[in-house]
Amino acid sequence: MESKESKFRQIINNPLLLISVAYPYLLVFIILFGFLYINNLPSITQNKIPPILNDSMSVIKDIPLQEPRITSAVDITTLTKPTPEMLDKGKQLFTTTCSSCHGNEGKGDGPAGTALNPKPRNFSQVDGWKNGKTVSALYKTLQEGIAGSGMPGYDYMSAEDRIAIISHVRTLIPESPVDIPADITKLDETYKLSQGTELPGTIPVQASQKILLAANSVKKSKIEDVAKKISALKSENGLVSIAISDCGKAAASLVNNNYWVNDVMAFQTFLNSYLGKNGFNPSVVSLSKEEFSQLHSSLKNLM
Ligand code: HEC
Structure with missing residues (x-):
């Protein structure tokens, strides 16, 4: 049996043998390198000089x-x-x-x-x-x-x-x-x-955006405020608790369509026209006349 050392010497002395031993390793290296190269192709070929195009x-x-x-x-x-x-x-x-x-x-x-x-x-x-x-x-x-x-x-x-x-x-x-x-x-x-x-009068675009955003945020905080009041009222007022299923939705539709405040008739129209989408229980339509006007005045007080 040959010793390990003499096998090693044999390989060193014969360059051809050296290549044949190293070949599988070289092959694996080339394949791995190739994979790496192809995977990173987009970033290797990317244009590193930024285009000159001013922000219009x-x-x-x-x-x-x-x-x-x-x-x-x-x-x-x-x-x-x-x-x-x-x-x-x-x-x-x-x-x-x-x-x-x-x-x-x-x-x-x-x-x-x-x-x-x-x-x-x-x-x-x-x-x-x-x-x-x-x-x-x-x-x-x-x-x-x-x-x-x-x-x-x-x-x-x-x-x-x-x-x-x-x-x-x-x-x-x-x-x-x-x-x-x-x-x-x-x-x-x-x-x-x-x-x-x-x-004609003109207003800078930026200023008009600010005004619109401000108007929007006033409305948003009003809706949040009304939603909180409704949910508080639900625990003490049985009628409100039955009538309203979603405080946030109800607050948004009440604030956005404020004509209902005027009278009970308008309130009835409001409820019917958005039934199922306004945060109210669809069963509100079967409330009695008195209950209706009670609900109207309770909600009116919140606004
Ligand atoms: C936002 C870019 C922009 C600005 C700012 C601008 N223009 Fe123009 N202008 C154009 C473009 C684009 C055309 C080509 C329109 C076409 O060929 O349909 C044009 C065309 C014209 C023409 C040729 C009209 C014709 O008969 O074909 C004149 C004159 C002109 N502009 C004058 C002005 C003057 C004066 C101002 C400043 C007060 C001005 N432009 C500002 C983009 C601009």
Whole structure:
């Protein structure tokens, strides 16, 4: 019988034998490594460089809070001959309001426009304008926006501000069309610019969300309060205990349809129209007239 040591020496001295002994281990290693590689393929091949796409939500500004108002009449001759102050103002307004989509030079390359389809208009583009490049067409675009695209309307903006913006936009349009007096007159007639324009009130989206949420939370706490009172009343008032099966549901439907408070008839209508869904036992319909009015006044006291 060969000793272990001589077997080992035999393997060392014969490289071919070494390979044949190591081969099964190598095979297992390759297979295991292959499995690991395939399992981790998504993270190995993942693009580690973040794409450059600005968050357009943070670029678009909220609309301002404004009362409905009539703006002062506009001197329509400024439409054709903008003053330097007007151009300055227009440029500023364009930068804060429009360039997020249209880019500072009006090339349609603003960061908020990258994900839009259709893309924001490149003002140096010759064809493909939907309303057009004349003053009246530009005014219409700002009044109504372009339906079915990301181009919003700016009817909350005063006529003066819009005309200032338009004057600046026209400096970004190569070969901007020459003004035709009839076009200006038509614009004035359509939008009554020289008489002053009536503007609707606006409220910032964020503020309106807050108001809605606040109104909702007031209602929610009212419902919770009524539900607690009902469940307390159930233990001392047999009628309420029979009539109401689910305190939370009953409280919600009582608070949300508060017309039932008015009189017993209205209460009866309320119970019938939501029977089985309003937290009341369907058997309430068989209560006597007196019981009905007792139940009504007990619940009314809770509100
Ligand atoms: C949220 C992005 C966005 C903002 C902000 C925006 N626009 Fe646009 N605008 C667009 C898109 C998108 C179009 C292309 C509409 C289409 O082709 O249907 C467009 C088109 C236009 C056009 C071309 C209309 C035509 O006749 O085809 C004008 C002019 C224009 N915008 C001016 C403005 C001005 C001025 C402002 C700022 C007061 C502004 N836009 C703000 C997205 C925007």
